Amino acid sequence: MTFDPVVMALAPLVVVAAYTVFGISGFGSALVSIPLLAHLMPLKTVVPMVLLLDFSAAFLTGLRLRADVARSEMLPVVPGIVIGVVAGVLLLSHAPGELLLVPLGLFVTGYASYNLMRSSRPIRFARGWGYGVGLAGGLIGALFGVAGPLYATYFSGRLEDPARLRATLSAVFSLSTALRIVMFLAAGLLLRKELWLGAAALLPFMVAGTRLGQHLHRRISASTLVKVLNALLVLSGLSLAARGLHALV
Secondary structure, eight states: OOOOHHHHHHHHHHHHHHHHHHHHHSSOHHHHHHHHHTTTSOHHHHHHHHHHHHHHHHHHHHHHHGGGOOHHHHTTTHHHHHHHHHHHHHHHHHSOHHHHHHHHHHHHHHHHHHHHHSOSSOOOOOTTHHHHHHHHHHHHHHHHSOOHHHHHHHHHTTOOOHHHHHHHHHHHHHHHHHHHHHHHHHTTTTOOHHHHHHHHHHHHHHHHHHHHHHHHTTTSOHHHHHHHHHHHHHHHHHHHHHHHHHHHO
16 A cells, blocks of 8 residues: 555545445445545555455444344355356456556446436346346456445345345355455455555544444435435546546557
8 A cells, every 4th residue: 555645644534434334324335435545546456455344344244233134135146256256356367457447437437327317216136136146246346346236236126124135235245255355365466565554554444434334324314325425426437437548548
């Protein structure tokens, strides 16, 4: 992790904001942290470092909510996650970091725009969709670290009980991040000392953000949070895509 003063000042603020979102909703931390941190550090540094923070947050939350996990709903998703993570790590290991900024920016912009325009009525998914969601989520998670929205969209269309949905998402995130850590270690993407130092330095801010989000969980309007967050993500995604295109020209 670079010790540029701007990075040292802004990165903790980004992490607190990202994990406040995670504490409130049970997902979305990487969707906030990775696009914003990618403006401060190389993507190949940001993704593995945020992965370490995500695993810690998901694991701690999952322990607290493990009794409500809908294990049978996870079964069709898991095989796809395994295949997608393996493929994604191989691509991340060999693709130029600047090239990856363009699809990451477009994905974030597209998802945030969809959320701003879509109906609030949840979409119901057949169980068979889980295989494709797992594959896409594993691939996107390994490449960009932002697979949470895919899992959240699918499971919200399968589980009506908010407690079971939140617990199941935490379990899926724990499994996905653990597998990605193993694959990142095997590919040499987590063998740089600065990644571990950066994650360790940001860990207290992750804990603070998560606890703040849990405190605000029943006190803040979810619809207001979603609108503000997605408007910011549209701008962040467009700026990332523009930066990636500029670097490639």
